[in-house]
Amino acid sequence: MTPKLVAGIEPPYYTAVFTSIRPDAPEGYAETASRMRRSVEEIPGYLGHESARTPGGIGITVAYFRDLESLDAWRLHTAHQEAKAYGREHWYDSYSVHIGRVERSYGHERA
Structure with a gap:
């Protein structure tokens, strides 16, 4: 699968940046992450990640x-x-969340 970046969003919009430290492949993580991806896609106004x-x-x-x-x-x-509560207790050594408003956005894609 070729990675694809989220692009072409007209500002302004908002970002939630989640940075974390956790062990590789903790038990149950992949299933929960997949479930969360499906859930967030149902939120009106979700643009991608x-x-x-x-x-x-x-x-x-x-x-x-x-x-x-x-x-x-x-x-x-x-x-x-x-x-999130389960992750704090079982998966993440640490994490931080940063919320921002995007005023300008641009990119490049090789043809």
Whole structure:
């Protein structure tokens, strides 16, 4: 599968940047992550996300939302709150979340 970046979103929009440190492949993580991907895609105003993880356990996920209301809908989503609580207890050594408003966006794709 060729990776694809989220592109072509007209600003302004919002990002939730989740950075974390966790062991590689903890039990139950992949299933929960897949379930969360399906759930967030149902949130009106969700625009997409990109993720990367190093072999050493540092991960970054950037999720894009049209407005703060859609981002808050995801933050308050019951299954998401349950997954976050479980992750704090069982998976993540540490994490941080950064919320930002995007004023300008551009990119490049080789033809």
